[in-house]
Amino acid sequence: MLDDTTIKKIYAAQTLNVKALDKAWAHQKRTINQLIVKNDKVGIDIHTKLLALSYSAYAESLFIKLIHTPDAFKTDEISQVKQKGRKNIVEGWKKCLELALQKVGATERSSHVPNVRKRILDLINTYVLDPSLIRNKIAHGQWIQALNNKMTDINTNTSAKIKKLDPIKLEVNRFAFTGLYRIVEDIVKSPNKAHMRDYWVTLSDIEQKLSETKHWCIEDREQMLLRKRQRKT
Numbered sequence: 001m002l003d004d005t006t007i008k009k010i011y012a013a014q015t016l017n018v019k020a021l022d023k024a025w026a027h028q029k030r031t032i033n034q035l036i037v038k039n040d041k042v043g044i045d046i047h048t049k050l051l052a053l054s055y056s057a058y059a060e061s062l063f064i065k066l067i068h069t070p071d072a073f074k075t076d077e078i079s080q081v082k083q084k085g086r087k088n089i090v091e092g093w094k095k096c097l098e099l100a101l102q103k104v105g106a107t108e109r110s111s112h113v114p115n116v117r118k119r120i121l122d123l124i125n126t127y128v129l130d131p132s133l134i135r136n137k138i139a140h141g142q143w144i145q146a147l148n149n150k151m152t153d154i155n156t157n158t159s160a161k162i163k164k165l166d167p168i169k170l171e172v173n174r175f176a177f178t179g180l181y182r183i184v185e186d187i188v189k190s191p192n193k194a195h196m197r198d199y200w201v202t203l204s205d206i207e208q209k210l211s212e213t214k215h216w217c218i219e220d221r222e223q224m225l226l227r228k229r230q231r232k233t
Contacts, residue, residue: 055131
């Protein structure tokens with residue numbers, strides 16, 4: 001039975017899980033950086049796929065933490081979100097957003113909630129939907145060629161996305177996803193104070209980061225790491 005005590009217990013558990021996944025991400029980044037310096041393309045490819053799995057694990061762990069925020073959602077609302085999320089994690093996020101936005105009070109700008117909803121749904125599709133599809137294929141052993149859902153043919157689109165997996169882009173995407181989480185968290189925890197105060201700031205941080213890093217690549221990371229190594233010698 002889901003009650004306030006259980007909700008707090010799950011929230012605390014997910015807080016620990018997120019911290020563990022933060023450490024795992026940092027460790028994987030260090031490993032990949034070492035492989036980049038060595039120009040170990042096979043190692044980079046293997047650990048990039050593991051990084052993609054770590055990304056999705058982090059996203060799912062934060063989602064479970066979010067919907068169990070103490071004193072935020074009612075137990076029946078949590079059940080609604082979970083029901084949607086069991087079928088499709090993106091639908092779970094959408095239901096969470098729908099319920100959270102109902103808590104935002106009226107503002108002078110009547111377009112605020114519709115605009116926020118549209119922008120966040122775009123972020124969910126980019127930083128939750130696509131990574132979850134790739135994660136599912138990798139987790140089911142489809143590391144090179146992805147199959148369609150009925151496993152009757154090759155899914156060329158998803159196969160191409162797996163081939164293009166890039167540890168640098170994954171880092172940027174994780175930053176953007178974390179920003180998405182903070183935006184929704186503010187709506188859940190403080191819809192008429194923290195959300196109103198920080199929404200545009202957080203969104204601007206995401207957009208600025210995406211703009212600054214849109215041309216980043218492994219070669220740039222390699223040169224940066226080599227320069228850093230030379231300074232130490």
